[in-house]
Amino acid sequence: MKPGLLLRVFALALLIVLLVAPQAFRDFFAxxxxxxxxxxxxxxxxxxxxxxxxxxxxxxxxxxxxVAVSLAILVTRPFGAEFLPLSRAIANVGQTFxxxxxxALAVPMLGFGTAPTLVALFxxxxxxxxxxxLTGLTTLPEDVMEASRGVGMxxxxxxxxxxxxxxLPIILAGIRLSTVIALATAxxxxxxxxxxxxxxxxxxxxxxxxxxxxQGGLIVGVLAVLIYDSLSALEKWLARRTGRLxxxxx
Amino acid sequence: xxEIDSIVKTxxxxxxxxxxxxxxxxxxxxxxxxxxxxxxxxxxxxxxRLVTPTSGTIRIDGEDIRGIRPYELRRRIGYAIQxxxxxxxxxxxxxxxxxxxxxxxxxxxxxxxxxxxxxxxQLDPSxxxxxxxxxxxGGQQQRVGVARALAARPNILLMxxxxxxxxxxxxxxxxxxxxxxxxxxxxxxxxxxxxxxEAIYLGHNIAxxxxxxxxxxxxxxxxxxxxxxxxxxxxxxxxxxxxxxxxLSKIADHLEDGDAxxxxxxxxxxxxxxxxxxxxxGRSAAPVEKDGRLVGRVSLDALARLAARxx
Ligand SMILES: Nc1ncnc2c1ncn2[C@@H]1O[C@H](COP(=O)(O)OP(=O)(O)OP(=O)(O)O)[C@@H](O)[C@H]1O
Ligand SMILES: [Mg+2]
Numbered sequence: 123m124k125p126g127l128l129l130r131v132f133a134l135a136l137l138i139v140l141l142v143a144p145q146a147f148r149d150f151f152a153x154x155x156x157x158x159x160x161x162x163x164x165x166x167x168x169x170x171x172x173x174x175x176x177x178x179x180x181x182x183x184x185x186x187x188x189v190a191v192s193l194a195i196l197v198t199r200p201f202g203a204e205f206l207p208l209s210r211a212i213a214n215v216g217q218t219f220x221x222x223x224x225x226a227l228a229v230p231m232l233g234f235g236t237a238p239t240l241v242a243l244f245x246x247x248x249x250x251x252x253x254x255x256l257t258g259l260t261t262l263p264e265d266v267m268e269a270s271r272g273v274g275m276x277x278x279x280x281x282x283x284x285x286x287x288x289x290l291p292i293i294l295a296g297i298r299l300s301t302v303i304a305l306a307t308a309x310x311x312x313x314x315x316x317x318x319x320x321x322x323x324x325x326x327x328x329x330x331x332x333x334x335x336x337q338g339g340l341i342v343g344v345l346a347v348l349i350y351d352s353l354s355a356l357e358k359w360l361a362r363r364t365g366r367l368x369x370x371x372x
Numbered sequence: 373x374x375e376i377d378s379i380v381k382t383x384x385x386x387x388x389x390x391x392x393x394x395x396x397x398x399x400x401x402x403x404x405x406x407x408x409x410x411x412x413x414x415x416x417x418x419x420x421r422l423v424t425p426t427s428g429t430i431r432i433d434g435e436d437i438r439g440i441r442p443y444e445l446r447r448r449i450g451y452a453i454q455x456x457x458x459x460x461x462x463x464x465x466x467x468x469x470x471x472x473x474x475x476x477x478x479x480x481x482x483x484x485x486x487x488x489x490x491x492x493x494q495l496d497p498s499x500x501x502x503x504x505x506x507x508x509x510g511g512q513q514q515r516v517g518v519a520r521a522l523a524a525r526p527n528i529l530l531m532x533x534x535x536x537x538x539x540x541x542x543x544x545x546x547x548x549x550x551x552x553x554x555x556x557x558x559x560x561x562x563x564x565x566x567x568x569x570e571a572i573y574l575g576h577n578i579a580x581x582x583x584x585x586x587x588x589x590x591x592x593x594x595x596x597x598x599x600x601x602x603x604x605x606x607x608x609x610x611x612x613x614x615x616x617x618x619x620l621s622k623i624a625d626h627l628e629d630g631d632a633x634x635x636x637x638x639x640x641x642x643x644x645x646x647x648x649x650x651x652x653x654g655r656s657a658a659p660v661e662k663d664g665r666l667v668g669r670v671s672l673d674a675l676a677r678l679a680a681r682x683x
Contacts, residue, residue, distance in 0.1 A: 263457075265453060265456070266459060269451075269453050269456075269457030269458070269459065271446065272446055272451040273470045273474065273520070274447035274448075274471060274474055276443050279474070284461075363461055
């Protein structure tokens with residue numbers, strides 16, 4: 123655990139320096155370009171682009187989470203059970219539709235900019251969260267559910283005080299998956315003029331500048347690893363709190 | 373009073389509880405016994421509407437429970453579930469405080485009640501309050517489960533094999549506690565058990581179930597002495613009958629005048645304990661003491677008469 127944590131702290135530190143003072147890595151990135159090419163992307167501020175990238179992912183996954191979790195709650199209530207196949211189908215379509223196609227279809231309706239990217243990421247994020255929430259809510263221990271009715275909780279109290287807290291680690295795992303996918307997928311948003319790190323990569327590709335591609339790719343990659351790890355740690359902590367692990371095991 | 377009136381529960385056409393009728397008097401303990409799968413849990417769960425009967429009615433103090441909202445009914449009825457069912461994400465204190473919190477007791481009252489119950493079940497509050505259920509032994513979990521059922525001082529307590537996971541010593545203590553609580557607060561208890569000994573010790577009445585049917589509903593003495601069917605007799609254990617009968621009475625209720633040699637026996641002990649002690653010490657009679665005074669004697673001859681089948 124200790125060396126792993128150290129490595130992550132180091133990665134985070136490097137990332138911050140790269141975003142705030144990219145010129146510090148000038149000599150390193152110069153290794154990948156011809157002498158006439160700029161080694162560091164300067165057509166836009168790397169920090170601003172990264173924050174915009176993160177914001178787009180956060181909004182899209184936030185919306186996916188709200189819709190997917192609500193749907194999963196709905197179809198696990200007695201009155202909503204008949205919607206289960208329908209909502210599964212919707213979430214599956216969201217997943218099987220390639221994000222590029224969603225972008226292409228959304229541009230004529232929403233125009234260029236952030237909106238089509240948000241729609242694509244939102245749709246793409248639905249399924250993992252929906253499926254995980256469904257699993258979490260349908261595999262709760264039988265005797266605990268019985269007890270929650272037995273002590274006289276209303277349906278709403280059971281949902282908010284017992285079912286969701288116990289399912290939370292599994293729901294979070296779904297959110298983690300969707301977030302990491304969205305972090306990578308958001309790069310293609312630059313093709314329709316959303317401000318994401320794809321901009322840096324595309325600039326590199328069109329001018330044959332490997333250093334740009336590397337910068338964009340590295341930032342996305344390190345972000346994905348760090349976010350993935352933090353959410354995993356959060357899940358573990360929650361799972362421990364919900365009694366699936368004892369403190370001694372931790 | 374719990375009046376169960378020709379209650380039926382069928383699953384896919386198969387009756388699991390089959391036309392059961394019985395009246396459980398207020399302030400009594402009713403022990404439900406029977407083989408596994410005989411419908412005991414299902415019967416119990418119909419009393420707090422966790423299971424909806426296929427037909428028949430259940431009334432509590434004359435009121436049809438179908439007229440009470442399920443969650444309100446359940447807050448009034450303590451329920452100790454088979455296999456404890458503690459909330460794994462809540463501490464021991466939060467688990468025990470569940471019903472009082474739903475009933476909107478004040479924080480101070482809830483906290484005091486939690487400590488009171490933990491002490492009653494011999495779990496030091498300072499040590500156990502903030503533990504999670506996964507940090508307790510099976511027996512401790514079960515005691516917390518029973519404490520949770522008792523928390524809001526319900527008039528009715530449903531218990532589904534509450535002492536199954538306890539070792540004999542703690543089990544005996546828990547049974548004594550239950551009797552003490554039941555007598556002090558006049559709680560009406562319906563207790564499911566596999567253990568005939570427990571049913572006889574705790575039950576004012578014993579309900580014997582087999583394949584969904586209620587075979588006999590009667591005080592222990594009658595169930596032992598006049599079993600309604602061969603199955604009931606088998607459940608009691610033929611060779612155990614005289615001893616079970618003796619275990620029903622205290623020495624105090626069958627004192628003889630006179631004196632005897634050797635160490636005195638406490639008047640609060642059961643006749644079965646007296647019988648065992650006399651055989652073990654090789655005496656034909658022993659003196660009986662109550663509050664430090666000798667009050668009479670108990671003899672093998674008298675015990676032998678009392679152990680015979682009631683006429
Ligand atoms: N929800 C259900 N659906 C179908 N069958 C059920 C259901 N609940 C209980 N049963 C059946 O009803 C019968 C009685 O079950 P119940 O739990 O009441 O038995 P029990 O007497 O409590 O047994 P045990 O002593 O093993 O706890 C069993 O055969 C069981 O399989
Ligand atoms: Mg049972």
